[in-house]
Amino acid sequence: MSDPVLRLSAIEKSYNAGKPNEVRVLSGVDVALNAGEIVALVAPSGAGKSTLLHIAGLLDTADSGTVEIEGEDMTARSDRKRTAMRREAVGFVYQFHHLLPEFTALENITLPQLANGTPRSEAELRAYDLMTRVGVEGRADHRPSAMSGGEQQRVAFCRALANAPKLLLADEPTGNLDPATSDQVFGTLLDLVRGTGMSALIATHNLELAAKMDRVLRLEGGRLVPV
């Protein structure tokens, strides 16, 4: 059997360690995501979802424990190696789209590909393909301010998938949308992820949305427990 796309083992993380205001957030997180698996992460506000996703996506480091991506132990790697792995293998989606305001939808999806060395014509073809799959191809030349919240978030999904990552990490990806739009846009994200065969760890407060994924894990007392 191939290595899990993501494996976190015995991850511990505190903020302000050793000080009176120490906050112990993660105290032994273990999880493995197999290829193509889509896992929901549910937790009360403040339980440490964002901290966990940042550690999994190599944006932050744990105090102890190991982070493996595609079988490669990234824990003690140099910043350069961690950044290279993140660019190549990981896509992020946040609650707010974080699209670059001065660029069009097409440019927002093309730029990360150009940064990774993809030729422009190929990058634009891929951007159009992704936009068509989520139904925003008609907004290619629009800047974020000229798109609805749902459209902006769909473009953000395309950007996250632009470099064909093996792993998608999403932090409340439809949390700023109204419930009806959120359901619709979330469905689009799941279809997109399933269509590409990538693995995903998706944090959501919404238990109905969580139930649409392959597995649900709850972050409780600093550990992950199956729901």
Ligand SMILES: Nc1ncnc2c1ncn2[C@@H]1O[C@H](COP(=O)(O)OP(=O)(O)OP(=O)(O)O)[C@@H](O)[C@H]1O
């Ligand atoms: N840089 C920091 N310094 C000190 N404490 C922090 C820091 N970042 C987060 N925390 C604390 O760690 C805990 C977990 O934060 P985190 O943002 O991971 O939670 P979350 O589950 O993503 O919350 P939410 O769902 O509200 O976004 C919180 O109690 C938070 O106040």
